[in-house]
Amino acid sequence: MNYDGIVIGGGPAGIFAAITAARQGSRVLLLERNDRLGKKLLITGKGRCNVTNNCSAQEVQQNTPRNGRFLFSALAAFPPEKTMAFFEENGCPLKTERGNRVFPVTDKAISILECLQKELRRAGVTVKTARVKQILAEAGIVTGVRTQNEVISAKWVILATGGASYPTTGSTGDGYTMAAQLGHTVVPAEGSLVPLETAGQDAQDMQGLSLRNVGVKLLNAKGKVLYKDFGELLFTHFGVSGPTVLSASCHLKGDGCRLVIDMKPALEDSKLDERIQRDLEMYKNRAMENALIDLLPRSMIPVVLRRLEIDPTMQANSLTKQKRRALVELLKGLSLEITGKRPVAEAIITSGGVKTGEIDPKTMESKKVKGLYFAGEVIDCDAYTGGFNLQIAWATAYAAGISACKNGV
Ligand SMILES: Cc1cc2nc3c(=O)[nH]c(=O)nc-3n(C[C@H](O)[C@H](O)[C@H](O)COP(=O)(O)OP(=O)(O)OC[C@H]3O[C@@H](n4cnc5c(N)ncnc54)[C@H](O)[C@@H]3O)c2cc1C
Structure with a gap:
């Protein structure tokens, strides 16, 4: 099977980037190291998943103390209202609580994950369990990835491996190593919301x-x-x-x-x-x-x-x-x-990650390697509690998914 693109990491950012790209007509492979997707997503919001904040794009930025300005274009293209519309339109009704925090009406994070999984299937994304070791590039252009037991070719790769907090969920900071191998600066990880x-x-x-x-x-x-x-x-x-x-x-x-x-x-x-x-x-x-x-x-x-x-x-x-x-x-x-x-492992969010100055804020494409995109917590951006961090995941994933397709369907 040939794929146009590979998404590394089956958390909210990776899943949403894969759905977005596949809906645009790309043949997408989603690689997740765990045998199931969205392990961290299931524990968000104390198991209820505060999926976004019912506010404007500008307010999301204001609630993002670290590199909020970098998110201007991504949030303008995919603000909270689009996140809410996505879930509502795809069979997951939502409700807004105190502080504009948005949750599924079931009060269960699994409802959000099931909705995403259904859309992955509907969009025709292939999902495989594999831990990616390296992103391959030749002459500054992405050619594919190397997992623990194979090399898979692709025209583009979206790196969505999350941060380094709650490592038992699979987010152990692999993405930082892979980005650094390709010449990216990685701002040292430390805990935020800790x-x-x-x-x-x-x-x-x-x-x-x-x-x-x-x-x-x-x-x-x-x-x-x-x-x-x-x-x-x-x-x-x-x-x-x-x-x-x-x-x-x-x-x-x-x-x-x-x-x-x-x-x-x-x-x-x-x-x-x-x-x-x-x-x-x-x-x-x-x-x-x-x-x-x-x-x-x-x-x-x-x-x-x-x-x-x-x-x-x-x-x-x-x-x-x-x-x-x-x-x-x-x-x-x-x-x-x-x-x-407390140590980063106990933090809700990782502060640090791939330096925003090395990423195009409109497309989430690397300024160093063509065909490489970033989405979610792997980027050096972090926000307060209130659904803002997941909103960053959805918005950056959307930008990466749309622009990766334009690069090579
Ligand atoms: C306890 C807790 C509660 C939270 N509650 C909320 C909340 O209610 N609202 C909110 O907005 N935010 C919340 N957050 C933050 C939110 O969970 C994160 O911002 C979000 O999960 C980031 O999404 P992501 O897809 O970028 O990364 P992750 O969710 O970390 O997903 C990354 C995925 O990549 C996989 N992966 C890693 N390395 C590799 C590799 N080498 N190969 C293949 N796969 C790999 C991992 O296994 C993981 O599944 C919470 C966080 C925690 C810890």
Whole structure:
């Protein structure tokens, strides 16, 4: 069997690029190293798959802190509304939730994958299990690929091997090696949307505690605010995680950063002070460790008292005004020193990848090797949570699929 083109990687970007190219009339071979497609797709959105964000192309760019501008043309040609239309028209109804996050109405990622697989079959894409080792090129033009046991010729190749996070899903960074072999610059991979490690014992003492509706600020060593958010945060055995922390991680720069949590963002200092005074009056004969139970989650009380050097057994009515003020200050700004990110393997997204300056942003074609295209997370672009990363996969895959065909049907 002769193929016009080969797509390497059966994740969302690879599958969608293959469908797009095949619908244009190309004979397409999709090679996936796992014995099934879309292993990572199935765990997206906690198994529900936040497939895109119901917003404009411009808003997707604004939510892509790393190389968002590179995506201008791809998103203009394939914005979220086209993603939604694709799934709806092909038998997978969607719904929009808080923050414009779009999910399949079934609340199951498998519905998205099944829809894509049906379209792969309908478009006539050949799918094979094989791990590609090398992309072959002669005189700067793609000629095919080498897998572990054969050489397959093609006029074009789309590299869609994903990043280096969650490697058990198959995304182990193979694409970086293959792109580098062909002369591409690969920006070193690190985690983005990744939990953060903190100094000391405090986070560990509160592990398992999930806070809702808190204010979160990430500050650099000079005290400059790098990121500000409101929402959920989770304490873990190594530090902090949860949606606000994952988003903050995209902005972490340099040593000495701190995460500052406002436990009571709805209350000004004076109101919080009044509230604390009421609690202390109500529980005046209790020990301090039992007097804050209405104000704070139980596992946080020992941490707060330790920080303020308040004896937990001290009676509530003995608390000095000065210590009470310090309590207000602490609850409005519980500061944790960040010591680093968790490893890239634990990150939702890989930051880094094939340098965008070496890719034509309209066609996703390599500026170094003719007939080589890129799609999805293998490119050095990454966005916040909210369906934006999958939208990048769909849009870049569409651009690559359309232009690869033009190159050689
Ligand atoms: C836990 C988790 C939850 C997430 N939730 C969301 C969400 O709800 N919404 C959202 O927008 N984004 C989410 N993401 C991010 C999203 O999953 C990725 O952005 C997306 O999967 C990238 O698609 P891709 O096709 O580029 O790469 P991948 O999905 O990583 O697919 C790459 C494929 O290439 C294959 N491959 C790799 N090397 C080779 C090789 N040498 N030969 C053949 N095949 C190879 C891999 O096995 C893999 O199947 C989540 C990520 C994680 C980890």
